[in-house]
Each structure stands twice: as C-alpha cells, then as structure tokens.
Amino acid sequence: MNKRTVIIMILVLALVVGIFAFINKDMVKDKEEIHENAEILISDSGKEVKLTFRDIKDLREKDFVANLKSSGKPAKEHKYTGVPLKSLFERADIDIKDNNQLSVKAIDGYTVALGVDEVLENDNIYLAYKIDGKPLGNKEDGGSGPYQIIIRKDQFSQRWCKHAVEIEIND
Numbered sequence: 001m002n003k004r005t006v007i008i009m010i011l012v013l014a015l016v017v018g019i020f021a022f023i024n025k026d027m028v029k030d031k032e033e034i035h036e037n038a039e040i041l042i043s044d045s046g047k048e049v050k051l052t053f054r055d056i057k058d059l060r061e062k063d064f065v066a067n068l069k070s071s072g073k074p075a076k077e078h079k080y081t082g083v084p085l086k087s088l089f090e091r092a093d094i095d096i097k098d099n100n101q102l103s104v105k106a107i108d109g110y111t112v113a114l115g116v117d118e119v120l121e122n123d124n125i126y127l128a129y130k131i132d133g134k135p136l137g138n139k140e141d142g143g144s145g146p147y148q149i150i151i152r153k154d155q156f157s158q159r160w161c162k163h164a165v166e167i168e169i170n171d
C-alpha cells in the first residue's frame with residue numbers, strides 16, 4: 001500500500017464516522033422533540049388548561065426515590081425525576097384546596113382517583129418524567145411515560161398511573 005492510498009482510506013473513514021455522528025445527532029434531537037411535545041390537560045368544571053413539557057419542567061423539578069412494584073417482580077427502588085403534582089395546579093392557576101377528589105386519566109383508559117388531601121401532602125405524589133436519569137419513554141416503546149404519577153406511599157404501585165394525559169378535578 002502506498003502512502004497515498006493510506007491517506008485516502010483515512011479520509012474516507014473520517015467522513016463515514018462524521019456522517020454517522022451527524023445522523024445520530026439528528027435522531028437524538030427528534031426523540032427529544034417527541035418527548036417535549038408531551039402535554040397534560042387539566043380540567044376543572046369547564047376550565048381547561050394545557051401544560052407543555054416546557055411548562056412542567058419549569059416547575060420545581062426534583063429527584064426522589066420510590067419503590068416500584070412491577071407485576072411479577074419484587075419491589076425495586078428507583079430514582080425518579082419529576083415535579084410535585086400540586087405544582088401543576090399552581091401553574092394552571094387552579095386552587096384545589098376546597099375540592100375533595102381528582103382523577104388522573106391515561107391513554108389506555110386507566111384512571112386513578114386521588115384525594116386532594118394526599119395531593120397537598122409534601123413529598124408524596126409526583127408527576128415524573130425520568131427514571132434513573134432516563135426519559136420514561138412512551139407506551140409504544142415499552143416505557144411508562146412520557147408522564148407517570150408516582151405515589152411514594154403506595155407500596156403496590158397500582159395507582160402509579162402510567163402514560164398520564166389528563167387530570168380532572170371532580171368535586
């Protein structure tokens with residue numbers, strides 16, 4: 001192999017690596033955009049407020065640990081990232097303290113009821129969007145997000161509503 005061939009091979013390799021890095025960067029950006037389009041609808045007797053991922057991330061983001069009990073597996077501790085659920089109502093200018101109950105609805109129809117008293121507790125109910133530092137992912141890719149309700153005190157995780165899309169204040 002002469003010197004010229006070696007130089008050409010190195011240039012071709014560098015070009016290939018560069019193209020792959022470029023494509024990968026675009027793919028990562030697309031994923032982030034899909035994730036950032038995740039919205040939550042809050043409804044309170046006729047009033048509807050839509051919060052975007054940006055709105056939610058601008059609230060009091062916090063890392064916390066909680067024990068996930070997945071079906072057929074022993075409970076496992078995970079680090080979640082999210083915001084206290086009650087901060088969403090503050091952001092939407094909805095005062096829930098004179099209400100009793102609200103329900104969280106998921107894209108698969110799963111609905112959980114939450115008492116206003118427990119929602120107002122500190123460090124118990126969160127709207128999470130990351131698990132162990134990674135986005136929760138959506139239903140299609142086997143994840144539990146883009147948003148999941150985490151109730152630290154619910155040891156069996158039944159009310160940890162995955163794929164949450166709407167919160168309705170009932171009464």
Ligand SMILES: Nc1nc2c(c(=O)[nH]1)N[C@H]1C(S)=C(S)[C@@H](COP(=O)(O)O)O[C@H]1N2
Nearest residue numbers: 069070071106110156157158160161162163
């Ligand atoms: N949207 C939605 N959320 C859900 C469920 C569900 O079927 N749909 N199952 C619940 C139950 S019974 C459990 S134990 C936890 C954990 O579910 P996993 O077994 O899929 O991890 O999610 C809860 N949240």
Ligand SMILES: [Mo]
Nearest residue numbers: 071156157158
């Ligand atoms: Mo479950």
